[in-house]
Structures are given as structure tokens and as C-alpha cells.
Amino acid sequence: MSLPIMGAPDKKQKKLTVYTIEECINCKKPTKREFKDGDLVHKILDKCKDCDNNIMISLIYGEEIKKKKN
Amino acid sequence: MDLIFIIGAGNAQITSNPIINLAIVYLPLALLILYGQKLQTWLITNDLSKTVGRLKEMRDKSRQETIDHITEGIDNKEETIKRLDSFLEYFTIMPVDLDPAGVINKLDHIMTSRDMRMKSEIKQLFPDLDELKANSVENVIEIATSFNFVYKIVRHFYLVGKKTNNFILLAQLQMIIPFLMLQADALNQAMTTFKKNQPVGDAIGPMIVGKLMLQHEKHDIAVDTVYAESDISGRKAILVTAKGPAGTVGQPGNAVQELIQKENPSLLIMIDAALRLEGEKTGEVAEGIGAAIGGIGVDKFKIEEAATNNNIPVYAIVIKQTLVEAISIMTKDIAESVDSVHDIINRIIDERTKPNDKVIIVGVGNTIGVIQ
Numbered sequence A: 001m002s003l004p005i006m007g008a009p010d011k012k013q014k015k016l017t018v019y020t021i022e023e024c025i026n027c028k029k030p031t032k033r034e035f036k037d038g039d040l041v042h043k044i045l046d047k048c049k050d051c052d053n054n055i056m057i058s059l060i061y062g063e064e065i066k067k068k069k070n
Numbered sequence B: 001m002d003l004i005f006i007i008g009a010g011n012a013q014i015t016s017n018p019i020i021n022l023a024i025v026y027l028p029l030a031l032l033i034l035y036g037q038k039l040q041t042w043l044i045t046n047d048l049s050k051t052v053g054r055l056k057e058m059r060d061k062s063r064q065e066t067i068d069h070i071t072e073g074i075d076n077k078e079e080t081i082k083r084l085d086s087f088l089e090y091f092t093i094m095p096v097d098l099d100p101a102g103v104i105n106k107l108d109h110i111m112t113s114r115d116m117r118m119k120s121e122i123k124q125l126f127p128d129l130d131e132l133k134a135n136s137v138e139n140v141i142e143i144a145t146s147f148n149f150v151y152k153i154v155r156h157f158y159l160v161g162k163k164t165n166n167f168i169l170l171a172q173l174q175m176i177i178p179f180l181m182l183q184a185d186a187l188n189q190a191m192t193t194f195k196k197n198q199p200v201g202d203a204i205g206p207m208i209v210g211k212l213m214l215q216h217e218k219h220d221i222a223v224d225t226v227y228a229e230s231d232i233s234g235r236k237a238i239l240v241t242a243k244g245p246a247g248t249v250g251q252p253g254n255a256v257q258e259l260i261q262k263e264n265p266s267l268l269i270m271i272d273a274a275l276r277l278e279g280e281k282t283g284e285v286a287e288g289i290g291a292a293i294g295g296i297g298v299d300k301f302k303i304e305e306a307a308t309n310n311n312i313p314v315y316a317i318v319i320k321q322t323l324v325e326a327i328s329i330m331t332k333d334i335a336e337s338v339d340s341v342h343d344i345i346n347r348i349i350d351e352r353t354k355p356n357d358k359v360i361i362v363g364v365g366n367t368i369g370v371i372q
């Protein structure tokens, strides 16, 4: 057996929520929402309300939901 | 001091009754000496049987998920399930490497025929699927096949160890089980991601190069591989990556070979995901030298050979992540490395090339969920 270069398993499995980041290609204002089926990175969506340029999906990523402490 | 205490314990009188002394101290000692290994074997077998059971559950779940995914809206379910079960048993025989000269060509041939066969059979089975869905079906079947393989190997060693009562074999299996479970876990998460066509951690290379390719004309250069030409600080940048948004790694080896022949660039930059070591941070960006590309070695060989023959330096930029992260949904840390890698590319080009030079930039990885 070779040394385990692939690393060790995590003790707790992380629960990730998938988010989609939309960004106007001109004014770069990002909005974050939950992932919908059919979302793809660099997909062109609607026109921007402010400047009439295209809005593009810039990133899709999974993020752990942090529970708020009361 | 401890040693003296243990030696002394042999003579210890726990009670004044010699029979109770015998029962408490010497009898268990004798039993452990005689049957200690049997007991340990039994414990390990028990532990392993639980793990094998869990793997079986995971395998069955992955098979069911695959069936649900590919028979979505299809009438002829029976036939499809039968075909899927034969897919799960597909194997690839590696070429003989006793005489290693030319083994890469054989390997290339075998892997290409395997991909082609898989593609054409899926096309035959589901003629109406669009390219994106066909690719997702192919990926999901591949994951289920890997799952089946991991399960069967573990079960094999478990059964051999149990049948022959081989303590060493069982102990070895128990030692590597956590790492096999790590892979099983990764495959489990990959299934969800690939079904939904979401980008995986490994897609970071194609995503970084794909962003540079936006609004430039794309040309096909090899199977599932595209390139585009752009301008980066006065240099001609030739951008190469697999063709998204379908889940494929393309053939970067063939593409780079051909482009080096055609364009004679002065620099080759490769961007890929790399396995991070425990203690390193996910999404960390590192620079180095050499062909940053994983896989079975065919593409790496082709790129190294073309670069060596034409005396082109190969620069590598890698984004660190774990095995699980590489094949499941891209995490925030990985996704946000895009801009810093773009900065590094610009810096390398400024420092290492002259205006009007040509630079090939390759985004290596599975381009699932990413459009160029």
C-alpha cells in the first residue's frame, strides 16, 4: 500500500447549498441566489435594468450554510 | 518504573483467595495469549462486514439513481435497465508494458475506442437525447461503474480474508478502508453534481480559460476540444479547453500538439486543479513548471513531447483541492480563485514573453456546467 496522498476523510460531511452569482458584464453588480436547474457558468440571462447590457452567470458554487447563533 | 510495576503485577495478590486470583489474573491472560488473534479477527470481520454492507447500500443507491436519471421520460424501461447493468460491468484491459516503447499509443488507442464505444452505445440507446443530456448520462453511468468496481474489490478481499481466516489480509483491508470510503463518498457526491450539470472543482481550469474565451470565435481542434484566439497585453494568446457545458475533459494532448505545430508559440501555460495536502487550504493557487494535467498519462505525454521537441517552456498554475472537492460541486474558495489566476497569467505573459509573441494557455479539467 502506498502512502495515502489523497488525504483523510472528513469526520463530518459538509452540507453545501448551491448558489448562482449573476453579474452585469458592464456594471459588475453581483446578485446571489439559489441554483436553479439549467443554470450554467457564463450563461447569458436578461438585460441589466440600469445599463441595458447583458447579465451573465459569473459563478456557481456550493457554500456551507452557517447557522446563526442567537 | 512502569515496567517494574507490570512485572510486579504477576505476583500481585488481589484477594487472599488463590482461586479467585487465578480467575481474575491468570485465566484471562492465558485466554488472550491463546485466542487473542482469533478475537481480533472476529472484531475486524465484524467491522468490515458493516462497511461492506454500507458500500453495497451506496452502490445500489447509485445504480437506482442512475436508472432514475436515464429512464426519465422513456417508455422502454426494462430494456434500458438491462443495458445499464451490462454497462456497470464494462472493463478496460490495459496494454502490456513489458516492452514499454510505444505503449502510450496503444493506451491512447484503447482509451479513445472505449470513449467512442460508450458514446455510440448511449446514442443508440437514447437517440433523441440532446448533447448535454447524453453527456450527463455518460458521466452518471461512469460514476455508477466506478462505484460498482470499488464495491466488488472490497467485497472480494473481505470474502477471501473471511474464508481463509487470514488475519493479516483482513487487517490490511481494514487499514485502507477509510481511504476507499473517501473515494466512495466522493463518487456519491459526484453523482448529484453531474446529474444537475453543476460545475465541479475540477472545472476551475476550463472556467478560468473559458472566461478569457468569451466573445471570441471558438474553433474545434480535437474531439470535444475548442480553441480561441485573443490578445493579452499585445501578445497573441491561443486559449484551449474542453468544450462545455457538457461534462468532458476533451483531448488537450492532441489539441496542444497540433497548435504547437501550427503556431510555434514561445510559451505554454497550463491551468489545472491539483490535489491539496492535508493542512493546505482549498482554493490556494500555486505556480510551478511542467505539464499540469492528470489522467492516465496520454495527454501529458503528448504535451511534454511536443513542448520538448520545440523547446517551449511549460508553466503550470494549479488550484488546490481535495479529491472529494474535485469531483463534487465547486466550493466558494475554489470558484473565487478565478481573478487571482488571471492576474498570474497576465504577470507571467508580461515577464516571460515579448510583444507579438504567441502563448498557448490551456485550461485542463472537466468542463461540466461551464460555457466558453
Ligand SMILES: [Zn+2]
Binding pocket: A024, A025, A026, A027, A028, A048, A049, A050, A051, A052, A053
Ligand atoms: Zn448593468
